[in-house]
Amino acid sequence: MTLTGLLGFVFILIFFGLMMLFVVSGRSRPGVNLRQIPAFTKLRRAIGLAVEAGSRLHVSIGRGGVIGTQSASAFVGLSMLERLAGSASTGDKPPIATSGDGVLGVLAQDTLQGTYRRIGLGEQFDPTSSQVVGLTPFSFAAGTIPLVSDKKTGANILAGSFGSEVALITDAGERSGNLTLAGTDNLPAQSIIYATADEPLIGEELYAGGAYLNVGPLHEASLQAQDVLRWSLVAVILLGTIAKLFGLDVILAQLFEGLL
Amino acid sequence: MKFRAPLSVAIAIGVGIIVLLGYFFGANSAGQPTILGILRDYFLQGAVVVAGMALLVGVFNLTSAHAKKIRQGGGALYSLVTVLALAITLVIGTFDLVMTYLSGEPGLTWTRWIFENIQLPIETSLMAVLVVSLTYAATRLLSRRLNFMSAVFAGFVFILLVTSIPALAAQLGPIADIRSWIMSVPAVGGARGLLLGVALGTIATGIRILVGVDRPYGG
Numbered sequence: 001m002t003l004t005g006l007l008g009f010v011f012i013l014i015f016f017g018l019m020m021l022f023v024v025s026g027r028s029r030p031g032v033n034l035r036q037i038p039a040f041t042k043l044r045r046a047i048g049l050a051v052e053a054g055s056r057l058h059v060s061i062g063r064g065g066v067i068g069t070q071s072a073s074a075f076v077g078l079s080m081l082e083r084l085a086g087s088a089s090t091g092d093k094p095p096i097a098t099s100g101d102g103v104l105g106v107l108a109q110d111t112l113q114g115t116y117r118r119i120g121l122g123e124q125f126d127p128t129s130s131q132v133v134g135l136t137p138f139s140f141a142a143g144t145i146p147l148v149s150d151k152k153t154g155a156n157i158l159a160g161s162f163g164s165e166v167a168l169i170t171d172a173g174e175r176s177g178n179l180t181l182a183g184t185d186n187l188p189a190q191s192i193i194y195a196t197a198d199e200p201l202i203g204e205e206l207y208a209g210g211a212y213l214n215v216g217p218l219h220e221a222s223l224q225a226q227d228v229l230r231w232s233l234v235a236v237i238l239l240g241t242i243a244k245l246f247g248l249d250v251i252l253a254q255l256f257e258g259l260l
Numbered sequence: 261m262k263f264r265a266p267l268s269v270a271i272a273i274g275v276g277i278i279v280l281l282g283y284f285f286g287a288n289s290a291g292q293p294t295i296l297g298i299l300r301d302y303f304l305q306g307a308v309v310v311a312g313m314a315l316l317v318g319v320f321n322l323t324s325a326h327a328k329k330i331r332q333g334g335g336a337l338y339s340l341v342t343v344l345a346l347a348i349t350l351v352i353g354t355f356d357l358v359m360t361y362l363s364g365e366p367g368l369t370w371t372r373w374i375f376e377n378i379q380l381p382i383e384t385s386l387m388a389v390l391v392v393s394l395t396y397a398a399t400r401l402l403s404r405r406l407n408f409m410s411a412v413f414a415g416f417v418f419i420l421l422v423t424s425i426p427a428l429a430a431q432l433g434p435i436a437d438i439r440s441w442i443m444s445v446p447a448v449g450g451a452r453g454l455l456l457g458v459a460l461g462t463i464a465t466g467i468r469i470l471v472g473v474d475r476p477y478g479g
Contacts, residue, residue, distance in 0.1 A: 005284040012280070016467050066476075067307050072462035075469060078476040102318030103311050107476050109321075128325040132318035136379075138386040143322075146338070164390060171393040185458050187451055194413060196397040198404075203454040207461025210474070218473045222464035229460060 003256075018225035023217050034220070039181045039199035040212035046155035046179050047087050055154030056093035057084055058147050060169070061108055062160025062184065063100025063140045070161040073185040074104055076209050077159035078111050083213040084157065085115040089124070093152055097130040099160070100140035105132035141165040145172040148180075158182035158197075159206060162189050170196040183209070269472045276470045279303055319346070349374060416442060 050057050061077030064070025085095050094116075097108040109130035116125040133143025148156050149172050156173045158166065162184040170193065173180030182193045183201025193200045201209075204226060210219035243249050282300025287293055293301070323346060326339035352370045360367040398417055401410055423429050423439035430436075468474040 002287070002289065005286075009281075009284040012284075012463065012467070015463055016471075019464070019467060065311060067304065067311060069462055072465040075465050075474060075476050076461075079474050101311075102314035102316070102321075105318045105321050106314050111476065128321075128328050130321070131325045132321045134322075135315070135318065136383070138383045142386065165386075167390050167393045167397065168386065171397065174397075185462070187454055190454065191413075192394065192397075195394070195401050204457030204461040207458075207465060210468075216473060218468055218471070222468060226457075226460040226464055230456065233456060 015225055015229060018228055019218060019221045022221035022224045034208075034211065034223070037201070037205055037208065037212060039183075039201055039205070040209070042179055042199055043155070043157065043181055043213075046181075047084065050088055050093075050154035051091040053154060054092035056091070056150075056152050057088050057095040057155050057157065058098065058150075058153045059084055059095055059157045060098045060144055060160065060162075061104055062158070062162045063104075063135075063137065064161025064185070065101050066103045066107070070185060073183075073206060074099075074101075074107075074160045076207055078104075078107055079210045079215055079219075080157060080159050080213060081108060082111050082115050083210070083215050085112050086119060089116060089119060089121055094124065094126070094129060096147060096153075098133045098144050098147060099130070100132065100134055100137075100143075102132060102135075104160075105130060137163050137165040138168075141168040144169050148172040148178070149176045151176075153178055155179040156181070158184070158193075159201075159209060161185055162193075164189060164192055167192045167196050174198070268477060269475065272475070272477050273470060273472050275303055280466075280470065322346070416446075 047057065049055070059077065059081045061074050061081065062070075064074050066074065081095070081097050088095050095112070097112060099105045099108055109127060112130055113122075113125050116122050131143075131147075133147075134140035145168060147153060148169055153176070156169075156178055158169060158181065162169075162182070163186055166182060166184065166189050170180050170182055174196070179199065180197050181199040181201065182197040183206030184190055184193060185206070190200070190202055194202060207226075208219075208223055210216070211223045240249070243252060278296065279300050282294075282296040282303075285294060286297030286300055323343060326343050329339040330336045330343070349371075352374065353368075356368045356371045398414065402414055419435070420439060420442065423432060423436050429439075465474065469476065
């Protein structure tokens with residue numbers, strides 16, 4: 001057992017403890033303490049419009065796999081897909097999901113099927129409503145663009161792991177006049193999304209999707225836990241900066257060396 | 261085989277916890293793998309195999325979606341080209357594999373030809389289209405979303421682009437120094453801040469999956 005491993009495990013335990021604390025203390029009531037993120041406000045409106053106008057929601061969960069850190073953004077995309085499928089399934093055109101990875105394609109299909117079955121519309125599930133559109137970055141973009149540009153598509157939600165190729169998808173969304181909401185874990189792609197998407201989700205905003213779409217109390221509790229830990233980390237970074245400024249970093253390094 | 265929800269959730273949570281513990285306590289102080297580390301590697305290798313199989317499912321899904329489009333008629337030509345390209349590549353790839361096996365020498369000549377003469381030029385062309393799309397988006401940013409942050413974003417992009425031109429950078433002097441300051445101070449600081457948010461979001465998502473609240477595996 002290493003000190004780094006132990007510290008990491010303790011950090012996870014604290015995170016989990018805070019999430020449970022916020023759930024139990026009831027501070028995670030729906031909508032409480034959530035700052036306005038215009039993307040989610042517009043998304044809720046887009047869901048209503050899609051149902052009324054008979055258009056379809058297109059949810060893309062990216063091309064990150066399930067093994068590795070990219071999986072988290074894809075899982076957020078799946079949570080959003082589940083929620084959106086439940087909300088928009090009563091429309092004329094049920095939501096469609098695209099991905100650039102075989103496992104994600106299977107999971108998206110399973111998510112859609114499970115959602116339809118749960119709301120009693122199991123027979124309406126179409127296996128091709130979840131599509132693996134391409135396995136390389138540009139083939140994924142090329143396969144997604146026709147769905148984004150489709151006149152029957154009312155809004156595009158890109159929530160997952162995307163690279164620079166996302167610019168081609170958001171550009172197609174802009175040309176078709178549909179709302180394009182996009183978020184990714186990839187930093188260069190985030191800057192591209194900021195410049196090209198109607199409603200960009202920057203940094204941790206993507207991971208807040210579940211809380212803003214009222215997926216469940218633990219989603220809101222996790223946002224509150226993230227806030228607490230973010231400010232704690234900011235404090236640690238500031239203290240570290242001050243320690244470095246006054247030459248205390250050498251003493252601290254020696255102290256930790258001793259602990260190791 | 262389809263697992264019932266409580267069983268699939270229990271298996272997913274159990275395996276998830278073992279992999280998480282294996283990540284932190286996978287090796288002892290001497291660097292030797294512990295039982296948790298061995299189990300973690302075993303499960304991850306299993307996941308890689310499943311992901312490989314899922315790739316085939318993905319290809320089948322792609323084919324069936326395009327076959328449906330061909331039957332319905334909408335955008336049938338592109339779908340037909342996609343399915344034909346898939347079939348031809350599959351046949352040539354299989355032929356190449358068999359020939360490589362029979363000759364006993366590294367080959368895959370035809371597959372490499374397809375990659376170098378079809379896929380690579382197409383993806384390079386799309387890269388060029390991407391450059392145009394990004395330039396267009398940068399020019400439209402201020403008209404679409406006129407606020408302080410967009411102005412800062414556009415200003416920084418402009419400075420970085422101008423100072424990236426080698427002939428100009430040599431003549432600009434102090435402005436070129438601004439580029440290195442932007443790259444090493446605000447850009448790095450901003451990137452770290454964003455990464456911090458992404459990391460916290462990733463942990464939160466992982467915990468939600470571990471406790472079975474988010475179930476991307478169905479159930």
